[in-house]
Amino acid sequence: MKIRIENLTKTYHVGSSKITAVNDVSFEVPENAFTAIIGRSGSGKSTLLNLIGLNDQPTSGKIFIDDKDAFELSSGERRKMRLNRMGFVFQAFNLLPTLNAVENVELPMSATGRSQKEQREEAVKLLEKVGLENRFFHRPKQLSLGEMQRVAIARALINRPETIIADEPTGELDSKTAKEIITLLSDINRKEKRTLVVATHDEKIFATADYVYTIEDGKLKPEDKSSLLE
Amino acid sequence: MGVALATAFVVAVGATTMRYTAVIREMNVLFNGQVLVVDKNSIVIQAIPIGTSMLPQSYTMDKIQNITGVEKLIPILFVTNITQGSNLELVPRNFSIGIPVENWEAVLGPTPLKGTAGHYPMNESGSEVAVGVSLADQYDWTVGTELTINGYGLSISGVLDTRLAVLSRSIVMPLQLAQKIYNHQKDVNMIAVKPAAGYSEKSLAEAIKQEVGYVNALTEDERFDMIQPVLIQVEMWNLGIEAIIFALSLILVMTVTIMSVSERRRDFATLDAVGIPLNYVFRVVILEASLIGIMGGALGVVFGSFGAVTLGSLYTNIPVGQFFSDVFTIVPPLYMAETFAAIVIVCCIGGVIPALNASRMRIAETMRAEY
Numbered sequence: 292m293k294i295r296i297e298n299l300t301k302t303y304h305v306g307s308s309k310i311t312a313v314n315d316v317s318f319e320v321p322e323n324a325f326t327a328i329i330g331r332s333g334s335g336k337s338t339l340l341n342l343i344g345l346n347d348q349p350t351s352g353k354i355f356i357d358d359k360d361a362f363e364l365s366s367g368e369r370r371k372m373r374l375n376r377m378g379f380v381f382q383a384f385n386l387l388p389t390l391n392a393v394e395n396v397e398l399p400m401s402a403t404g405r406s407q408k409e410q411r412e413e414a415v416k417l418l419e420k421v422g423l424e425n426r427f428f429h430r431p432k433q434l435s436l437g438e439m440q441r442v443a444i445a446r447a448l449i450n451r452p453e454t455i456i457a458d459e460p461t462g463e464l465d466s467k468t469a470k471e472i473i474t475l476l477s478d479i480n481r482k483e484k485r486t487l488v489v490a491t492h493d494e495k496i497f498a499t500a501d502y503v504y505t506i507e508d509g510k511l512k513p514e515d516k517s518s519l520l521e
Numbered sequence: 522m523g524v525a526l527a528t529a530f531v532v533a534v535g536a537t538t539m540r541y542t543a544v545i546r547e548m549n550v551l552f553n554g555q556v557l558v559v560d561k562n563s564i565v566i567q568a569i570p571i572g573t574s575m576l577p578q579s580y581t582m583d584k585i586q587n588i589t590g591v592e593k594l595i596p597i598l599f600v601t602n603i604t605q606g607s608n609l610e611l612v613p614r615n616f617s618i619g620i621p622v623e624n625w626e627a628v629l630g631p632t633p634l635k636g637t638a639g640h641y642p643m644n645e646s647g648s649e650v651a652v653g654v655s656l657a658d659q660y661d662w663t664v665g666t667e668l669t670i671n672g673y674g675l676s677i678s679g680v681l682d683t684r685l686a687v688l689s690r691s692i693v694m695p696l697q698l699a700q701k702i703y704n705h706q707k708d709v710n711m712i713a714v715k716p717a718a719g720y721s722e723k724s725l726a727e728a729i730k731q732e733v734g735y736v737n738a739l740t741e742d743e744r745f746d747m748i749q750p751v752l753i754q755v756e757m758w759n760l761g762i763e764a765i766i767f768a769l770s771l772i773l774v775m776t777v778t779i780m781s782v783s784e785r786r787r788d789f790a791t792l793d794a795v796g797i798p799l800n801y802v803f804r805v806v807i808l809e810a811s812l813i814g815i816m817g818g819a820l821g822v823v824f825g826s827f828g829a830v831t832l833g834s835l836y837t838n839i840p841v842g843q844f845f846s847d848v849f850t851i852v853p854p855l856y857m858a859e860t861f862a863a864i865v866i867v868c869c870i871g872g873v874i875p876a877l878n879a880s881r882m883r884i885a886e887t888m889r890a891e892y
Binding site for chain 1: 788794796798801
């Protein structure tokens with residue numbers, strides 16, 4: 292899945308003030324690579340990820356998916372793209388509290404018309420893969436933060452997306468658990484050749500990434516990883 | 522719980538209203554095709570004369586008998602007992618109907634007697650009476666039971682096996698006996714007149730009114746037309762109350778569902794973010810609203826049926842226990858099903874706006890607001 296953005300700008304109006312969260316950003320998401328976007332809180336990284344993930348509309352500029360302007364597609368087509376070709380991991384996990392782990396994982400697949408049996412088999416397989424073979428029927432509140440994020444990662448993978456977009460996936464986790472989650476995401480990227488875009492300010496993440504970009508006041512620029520780690 | 526209470530109210534009040542309008546309507550079957558003659562100062566509600574004025578039996582019957590087109594006359598003394606001690610009650614506790622013994626069938630139709638041992642009272646001056654099944658059940662009366670009314674000892678000769686509310690609460694006795702017990706010797710309060718072949722009820726009623734100046738003669742249609750506007754009005758009021766309650770339920774469900782959606786904004790935004798179709802989100806919210814309707818409706822129908830039975834018992838002084846066996850007569854299953862379906866539909870409609878809100882949630886803004 293080739294994602295290219297051109298002169299992307301996103302502006303919000305908060306009261307009378309105008310905030311430019313993403314300011315004339317152009318870049319191409321490297322395919323099958325691990326890209327980290329780092330920046331302080333409020334720098335615009337979540338907004339940029341929402342735009343890349345087609346969850347938000349840009350004020351100006353374009354997003355091309357496989358060389359097609361994504362915003363020339365209907366909202367239903369963009370939704371289908373999110374469902375089938377992208378996986379999302381959120382900082383606060385965003386699991387549905389009324390569903391157990393396996394049902395949360397099945398959820399995106401339930402919208403694809405696959406049978407209940409297929410959904411269950413795939414969800415179980417993914418939960419085993421992320422190390423939750425004993426937590427299938429636990430509800431989110433019965434899981435630790437790290438386990439919740441593993442469930443969220445399994446949910447992001449269920450429709451076998453080409454791109455995984457993770458917004459601060461370790462933001463709520465302790466350092467040991469964060470490391471495990473990074474390793475898990477990194478393994479998925481390397482072994483399964485999926486494009487991974489992560490917004491973070493966690494040093495451990497960008498140390499693992501193939502490409503690192505910094506974002507400040509909505510401006511994105513590529514960074515030399517070694518210089519950041521010094 | 523709000524939906525359950527609303528449904529219970531609709532079932533209880535609606536079924537009670539329906540039951541009583543049905544009871545009033547069914548009374549007319551007692552004097553099918555006959556003209557009822559009462560004193561000019563009295564009225565007839567379906568088949569029951571209301572008023573204290575009496576007609577001199579022999580004199581009035583002689584006058585009517587001479588009118589062309591009269592086939593048969595049946596004098597009747599109809600006594601409603603609407604007091605318990607000194608308290609006036611809303612619905613009569615029971616009725617006493619005095620009919621000449623040779624006219625049982627003409628008035629009561631083919632009403633069977635319960636069991637094989639009973640018979641209709643046979644002697645005009647005897648002390649035998651037949652009682653309605655509801656009275657018999659309430660007081661454990663059977664054939665042979667002795668009872669006393671106004672100091673007169675009576676013996677039950679039969680139990681009327683009928684579903685008609687008036688007859689099931691009646692003590693039917695020979696006319697002379699009724700006149701003696703209720704101190705109306707030689708008086709009746711109603712005369713049923715059967716028109717001869719070729720004569721219409723309407724023309725006969727007109728002739729009776731012309732010939733006998735102190736009476737009012739009412740055809741079956743006139744009796745029906747007299748009460749029909751009142752019944753229609755009662756039913757309209759009932760419909761109005763139901764409509765208001767359903768509208769309140771709609772607002773209640775809408776408010777609850779809007780709050781529920783608003784509390785789960787992040788969940789709906791997440792569904793949207795991962796690409797779940799809008800109609801799935803819409804269906805989830807509608808399903809939740811309909812579940813409120815299903816649970817509230819089911820509870821409400823049960824509570825409402827208890828309510829209707831209790832109301833019936835309060836109105837009629839028939840013990841609640843006796844009413845329970847008749848719960849499906851008081852609240853017909855079709856009415857239960859209709860009310861249940863109506864409340865589920867109302868809840869589904871109440872869920873539409875919240876469902877639209879949930880499915881139109883803008884992901885990025887919702888997520889931003891949630892962090």
